[in-house]
Amino acid sequence: MAGESARNGGAAGQQTVRRHNLALVLGEIAGGEPVSRAGVAARTGLTRGTVSSLVEELLAAGLVTELAAARGTPGRPASPLQLNRSGPAGLGIEIGVDHVSACVVDLSGAVRARRTVASDHRDDVPSAGLATATALAGEVTAEAGLPVAGATVALPGVVGADGVLERAPNLPRWVDVAVGDELGVRLDGLPVRAGNEADLAALAELRTGGPADAVYVSGGIGVGAGILLGGALFRGAGGRAGEIGHVVVEPDGPACSCGGRGCLETAAGLEALLRAAGTPDVDALLAARPGPPLARAGRALGVALAGAVNLLDVPSVVLGGIYPRCGEPLIDAVRTELAARVVSRPAVDVRFSALGPDAALLGAATAVVHDLLARP
Numbered sequence: 001m002a003g004e005s006a007r008n009g010g011a012a013g014q015q016t017v018r019r020h021n022l023a024l025v026l027g028e029i030a031g032g033e034p035v036s037r038a039g040v041a042a043r044t045g046l047t048r049g050t051v052s053s054l055v056e057e058l059l060a061a062g063l064v065t066e067l068a069a070a071r072g073t074p075g076r077p078a079s080p081l082q083l084n085r086s087g088p089a090g091l092g093i094e095i096g097v098d099h100v101s102a103c104v105v106d107l108s109g110a111v112r113a114r115r116t117v118a119s120d121h122r123d124d125v126p127s128a129g130l131a132t133a134t135a136l137a138g139e140v141t142a143e144a145g146l147p148v149a150g151a152t153v154a155l156p157g158v159v160g161a162d163g164v165l166e167r168a169p170n171l172p173r174w175v176d177v178a179v180g181d182e183l184g185v186r187l188d189g190l191p192v193r194a195g196n197e198a199d200l201a202a203l204a205e206l207r208t209g210g211p212a213d214a215v216y217v218s219g220g221i222g223v224g225a226g227i228l229l230g231g232a233l234f235r236g237a238g239g240r241a242g243e244i245g246h247v248v249v250e251p252d253g254p255a256c257s258c259g260g261r262g263c264l265e266t267a268a269g270l271e272a273l274l275r276a277a278g279t280p281d282v283d284a285l286l287a288a289r290p291g292p293p294l295a296r297a298g299r300a301l302g303v304a305l306a307g308a309v310n311l312l313d314v315p316s317v318v319l320g321g322i323y324p325r326c327g328e329p330l331i332d333a334v335r336t337e338l339a340a341r342v343v344s345r346p347a348v349d350v351r352f353s354a355l356g357p358d359a360a361l362l363g364a365a366t367a368v369v370h371d372l373l374a375r376p
C-alpha cells in the first residue's frame with residue numbers, strides 16, 4: 001500500500017510540474033511576437049523535446065496556432081507560434097445601475113464584439129436585468145463567432161467571495177442575488193463569475209500597464225474603488241473592500257442611498273453632480289463642464305482619498321468611470337486636497353484612467369482569458 005500511495009504521489013507531482021510548464025510555455029507564446037519552439041525552449045530553459053510535447057497539447061486545446069514557416073531559411077523551417085485568436089474567448093457582462101453591456105475578447109485580449117443598452121434597474125426586480133444581460137450576451141457571442149470559455153459579470157455593489165451580490169445601495173431590490181449562478185443557468189451552463197465593477201476596472205487598469213499599488217475610483221451613479229497592492233487586488237477579509245462611495249465626507253450631509261448621511265457618493269456621484277450643475281443628464285453635464293460643481297466633487301473625492309492613502313500608503317490614485325470626462329476642475333481639486341491632507345507620503349500621483357467607461361466590462365472579459373492563460 002505504501003508503494004501504491006508513493007506512486008500516486010509521484011504521478012500527481014508530475015502532473016503539477018506539467019501544468020506549471022504548460023503555463024510557462026503558454027506565457028512565452030502570449031508574450032508578444034510569434035516565437036518558435038526553439039525560442040520558447042531557450043527562454044524557459046526547458047528541453048526542446050519537452051517544449052514540443054507541451055506545444056502539441058496547447059495546439060490540440062486550440063490555445064495556440066502555428067504560422068506558416070518562414071521561407072528561405074536553411075534546414076528544417078521553424079513554424080512560429082502565437083495565441084490562437086480563433087480559440088477560446090472570454091465574455092464580459094456589466095450590469096450597471098442604468099445600463100447593461102456585454103463584450104467578447106479573444107485570447108490576445110482584443111475586443112471582438114461589444115454592445116450596450118439602456119436598462120434602468122433602480123426600481124426593477126433582478127429577473128428583468130438578468131434577462132436583458134442574457135439576451136445581450138447571446139448577441140455579442142453570436143457576433144464574435146468564437147467559442148466562449150466562460151464569463152465574468154461586473155456588478156455595482158457588494159459582491160462576496162462566493163460571487164453573490166449581497167447589497168447594491170442603488171439597486172434596492174437586488175439583495176443576496178447569486179448573479180453568476182443565475183446567468184450561468186440562463187447561458188446554458190457557461191461558467192460565470194461575479195465581481196464588483198470597480199475591482200474589475202482596477203484589474204483592467206493594472207493589466208494595461210497601470211500602477212501596481214493604487215486606489216482606482218470608478219465614478220458613476222455609484223462610486224466604488226478597487227484597491228491594488230503589490231500588483232494584486234486587495235479584497236478585504238470577505239471580498240468586500242473598496243466601498244469608498246460610502247466613506248463619510250460630511251457627517252451631517254445629505255441622505256445617501258445606503259441609509260447613512262454625507263457619504264462620498266452624495267457629493268461626487270453622478271446624481272449629485274447633475275443636481276449641483278443643474279443639468280439633466282451626463283451628456284449635458286460633460287458638455288457644460290461647470291467648474292464650481294466639479295471642483296466641489298473633486299474636493300470631496302480628495303478628502304476621502306486622502307484617508308485611503310494615509311491608511312494604505314499607496315503612491316497612485318486613478319480616477320475612472322465618468323471622472324476622466326470631467327477634466328481639470330475635478331482632478332485639480334483632488335490633487336489640492338491630497339497635497340494638503342496626506343501625511344504618509346511626500347507625493348501622490350493622481351491620473352485619469354485611459355480605459356474610459358468600459359474599464360469594468362473589459363476587466364470582466366479579460367479576467368476569463370487571464371485565467372485560461374494562467375491555468376491552461
Ligand SMILES: [Zn+2]
Nearest residue numbers: 246256258263
Ligand atoms: Zn452611503
